[in-house]
Amino acid sequence: MELEGPRLRAGMVGGGQGADIGKTHRFGLRLDDRYSLEAGVFGRDAGQSARIAGSLGIAPGRSYAGYEEMAEAEAERPDGIDVVVVATPNDSHFPIAKAFLEKGIAVVCEKPLTGDSASAAELVRIAAENNTILAVPHCYSAYPMVREAARMIRDGALGRITFVDVEHASGWAATPLELTGHKQASWRTNPDIAGFPSVVADLGTHAYHLARYITGLEAEELAGQLHTFVPGRQVFDNATISLRFDGGVPGRIWASMAATGHNHGLRIRIFGDAGSLEWQHEDPHHLSVQDLDGSTTILTHGLSTLSDDAARLTRVGLGHPEGFLEAFANFYLDLADELAARRDGRESTVRELSFPTGIDGLLGVQFVEAVAASHANNGAWTVPSGAISQEV
Amino acid sequence: MELEGPRLRAGMVGGGQGADIGKTHRFGLRLDDRYSLEAGVFGRDAGQSARIAGSLGIAPGRSYAGYEEMAEAEAERPDGIDVVVVATPNDSHFPIAKAFLEKGIAVVCEKPLTGDSASAAELVRIAAENNTILAVPHCYSAYPMVREAARMIRDGALGRITFVDVEHASGWAATPLELTGHKQASWRTNPDIAGFPSVVADLGTHAYHLARYITGLEAEELAGQLHTFVPGRQVFDNATISLRFDGGVPGRIWASMAATGHNHGLRIRIFGDAGSLEWQHEDPHHLSVQDLDGSTTILTHGLSTLSDDAARLTRVGLGHPEGFLEAFANFYLDLADELAARRDGRESTVRELSFPTGIDGLLGVQFVEAVAASHANNGAWTVPSGAISQEV
């Protein structure tokens, strides 16, 4: 996969100290080595921003003090960035995205795009006028099994769609976290920043996009109720919404940040007159499909029978969950700590539960030999060369 | 996470065209930006190796024709590599690892380390003599919830361990794949390359390491049976093994490459006199714990109650599965294709099921507005500004 594609130059605005979403974008940019991060503004404190830029390998001349300056300068460089990631709080999305789009630089902007639909439409218009791309990372639609679900429906596997049920019901703010100084809780419960229907903007829009993406249907009409489960909270933290999709297909969305005990809670079920399917984000590599008889079939990414839409986004072998690459990264992370400690003459970082070493490799080989020896002896009990393993 | 650690220089031997494991290592090296890949030999065909090196961003002078030359040259450079990844077929592990270790360069070598325990012990000895690191990527031990399991047992949460049950039973070679020209099946069923107890070396060693890692126990004795499920196959494709761990704790390992229908099949259960736990690779972000009464509690990575061993390896928020970062990467992959196409004047790559754009962002904002309007009107049916969305 990584051998084929040309590389792009990326920049970032926001995503500085403590900004999880900025990190997540960088993980995503990095994995396939299709982007190099070459410019950025990482916060309002110029010194700290420069320090972060440096730690990310960005050349000093491309660590900017502000986004206007960055848009200007990058647009003029022959090797300027192809795309900028906007990972700032919601209320600054509009001017930043606008500045880059007007220079013809593609923009990846977190949702909600802006605080009102007039300004959002304006951004869409600017992107079109400047013939560039404005993208929004509703990343749930990028899972292989979500693509498979969408493909199945496009191909008629479920027949005529009859019902759509989505929920993005998390329990992350089921307590008054905002009173404890929790950063994300504070701004997400501040109506001036997040808006009164905060949970709809934050989670409901994901559920809504996922429903549209998988079914290919648009909403004609909706009816919604908003609730505040945590007393004293200044925004709505729960919403239940009825929808009528194209042609009157009924649907429901439940969005919550106060569904006590739920970890993530994004789940979608689609019903048609020939079958139904279900996908849950907490088990992203599986897709359940039910037929008219009532049998359930569980598909998983990597199956040879899946569509190209799913297959092209699968980096690991059948049965390896998404996440396997992170386990590899974890191995290399532990190793990096130790290698760097040795290189720099610091104390070893190897703790009780660390990365496997050659001893583990040796014990593995002894294990194989002992099994073979036992088998050759009709399953007799055999000692796996314990003596050697103690010496080394 | 990525802001803190110093960066290392990495090299690779093997992992060229069509080598999945090489790609997996590069994904792992890349994710946290703690390594830069700066040197390598990517196969025996010098031209192709050089081409791959180039596509990976390696400078021409550090794309080598052979591993001896590479070890020699990198050891002499002031900016030589800190670590080399050996991702070649099993039978070449020994000389390659040896060459780098003797130069004091750390080695990450795939399992099985070597074909026999004498040579494996030799590598361990060489690493120690040269005061460098030999690491083996049994990466299953790097999952947060595996670390949590190991921590729980170290902390006595299960009491005295009474039984250990592990299986790594895959169905990937339940048919005579080797007769179809399948590359991996061909060498894994060739006794000259993979050894007769092929499945034990390939999968059994992972199960064995996981049992040792989680329990902290070593095997004193074992008794094994080997089977060939696929008629005509020249290696054993299934193994059942009884073990006696330290102090006589009984255990079982089942390793299979012919467990029909299984996708991956790595699963471990540990029993103690105060509780038990279970972890499965196909659901890696959960850990089941059972108490003496018989209640089951399901823990997930990201919970605030987990140990530091688990927490430090978790990159995403509670409820986001490992794999979420790959969904982000998929988004950026689709986007990269399109950005590159536009930059290079090629036809658009946007297909039916592609990345979300500003239109999706706009529809999301309209959705939020419509929900708020409906709510303000006691849940009345409301049209989400359909007209605007059609225009843009």
Added chain:
Amino acid sequence: MELEGPRLRAGMVGGGQGADIGKTHRFGLRLDDRYSLEAGVFGRDAGQSARIAGSLGIAPGRSYAGYEEMAEAEAERPDGIDVVVVATPNDSHFPIAKAFLEKGIAVVCEKPLTGDSASAAELVRIAAENNTILAVPHCYSAYPMVREAARMIRDGALGRITFVDVEHASGWAATPLELTGHKQASWRTNPDIAGFPSVVADLGTHAYHLARYITGLEAEELAGQLHTFVPGRQVFDNATISLRFDGGVPGRIWASMAATGHNHGLRIRIFGDAGSLEWQHEDPHHLSVQDLDGSTTILTHGLSTLSDDAARLTRVGLGHPEGFLEAFANFYLDLADELAARRDGRESTVRELSFPTGIDGLLGVQFVEAVAASHANNGAWTVPSGAISQEV
């Protein structure tokens, strides 16, 4: 359990040939031996009704031609029935229930009690006036784990209730079954018999009762939408309902007979400010409880830690699913067929897959002996007296 309680005399109206619900009631009456079925009217065809009564062991004099006659006669007998089960189609519930209640005989009447709330209220009034019992078999509330859920909420384990979500979404009529002559589909899609909101009466009322039962909350207000998924169907086969329970607690009910692929589909989730719980009818002996941290604990009937409300309704040991008694009954059913065949001189009914016999018992004992012998011989391979097993 069965040793303690006094026995009651029961009668039945309806539940004749082909009436599944009548059978289900008889299974329920029979299991604990607390009732004897002593009188009945099993359909409008007097001959057939009498034949069924006979096969159920009812004395000829208590097999009646009509329900009025039965109510009259049983009320006058000193050994008359204590309770009557009304298992007729919905539209006859009212007069039948009325006839028995007015004689002071307790009535078990299937839901919906009647076709309109005025007549339902009338029945409630008559029962009260005659100081007798009118019961409705919303049997889902009788599962041990549902009782446990209700008890937990009464005891405050979930704190203040914030949200209630129930669905009874089955796929049994996802196709136009009524066109195929399917009996139940025919009357349930006939608006004259089942009413237009058929699915609400049939399944929605179960969901509604379960929500009320578990939470102890009553609905103050609701808003509903009805849909017809199967074209041409004359009743609504899907309903989505928003509710406001006592004090404004929001809730949702989804009832469907056309949720393609679903088998049964009754599921409830309750959220409070201190935790949440989930119960599904397709896995009735488990209850999931989630805490504020996000851990999930799975409880099962038979656990020593459960409340008395749950414990008193559990007939089997920990880990034995509800249904274990049916497996026992299946064993005895196969055996009855064979015993009767032998007694009556008919051909053996023993088929390939039938009940275990003494041979199986013998093989079991040989198995135990062989395991003990192998163990005594350090796990050596041992033949389990194969010769003997062949002889017998």
Added chain:
Amino acid sequence: MELEGPRLRAGMVGGGQGADIGKTHRFGLRLDDRYSLEAGVFGRDAGQSARIAGSLGIAPGRSYAGYEEMAEAEAERPDGIDVVVVATPNDSHFPIAKAFLEKGIAVVCEKPLTGDSASAAELVRIAAENNTILAVPHCYSAYPMVREAARMIRDGALGRITFVDVEHASGWAATPLELTGHKQASWRTNPDIAGFPSVVADLGTHAYHLARYITGLEAEELAGQLHTFVPGRQVFDNATISLRFDGGVPGRIWASMAATGHNHGLRIRIFGDAGSLEWQHEDPHHLSVQDLDGSTTILTHGLSTLSDDAARLTRVGLGHPEGFLEAFANFYLDLADELAARRDGRESTVRELSFPTGIDGLLGVQFVEAVAASHANNGAWTVPSGAISQEV
């Protein structure tokens, strides 16, 4: 189902006060109304036995002081029992079963049939000589989905069987229960009563029978290890067994009474060269089937596509779990308590969480009406006749 079969006369030896297994047999005998319990000996205390017989509806003349007398007398009666259930401790199985078999009375005897294979073979011989039936309630083989599994394998759906894996690993005796006076624990850990390999006799034989039943294969050879997990326990409480079934098919059995945290723990997986399947007792109405590609299909009892072997043993509709009948029985149990209390002039038994009444039925009808009214008003909020419901 219950209308078709002739009725049999049954007797019981054992199953008196506190004997759970006797109760379980009576539940099984009773469910389909194919048996009437007409004679018995319910313990060694004659008075108590008579009292139990009375409470079970047995005529005084057929409550016996001993099994010899019972066998004698019943054999001579023209209306004597057709079958006797032996539910006594293991060490008395042989003489009791023998006494009835010699009179030509069929015997249902709990496993292990006897304490050694010679006496077990003797019972088999006696049954054959007397042309009667000796049956052993390995009831797990009577579940519809187990029958389906066996049928699938007979019909070749899995191809050639390659591997059999069974476990019956319970945690019920993971602590030294026998020291607390726990009755079952006391005798099951007494080597004089239960034998040293107690867990093999108790649970291993179920696993062994299930493997034989589903696959149709017999064991040629086995190798076993026995362990004692609970210190000081006088019998083995854990066993791991390797098997070679017909033609060398490998298999494993794990039996445990000390698998901490497990509730029941019976689970079987069968692999063939064309597919595999899995069944677990804790989810008895489902069967998982995996194909060569790696897709998993979940079947459930009641599906129209199942074999007759499964269908004939299913009493409830699709999606209703086994256990639904017990929920019905629970409803009737609560009701019986209240009816009897009223009849006998005792205080009402209705507690907080009891059976649904006419009020619940009325509220259900009001619910249906309110939904219909709301729908007719485009989903407007509607009060479900609260006033009426408060009055009644």
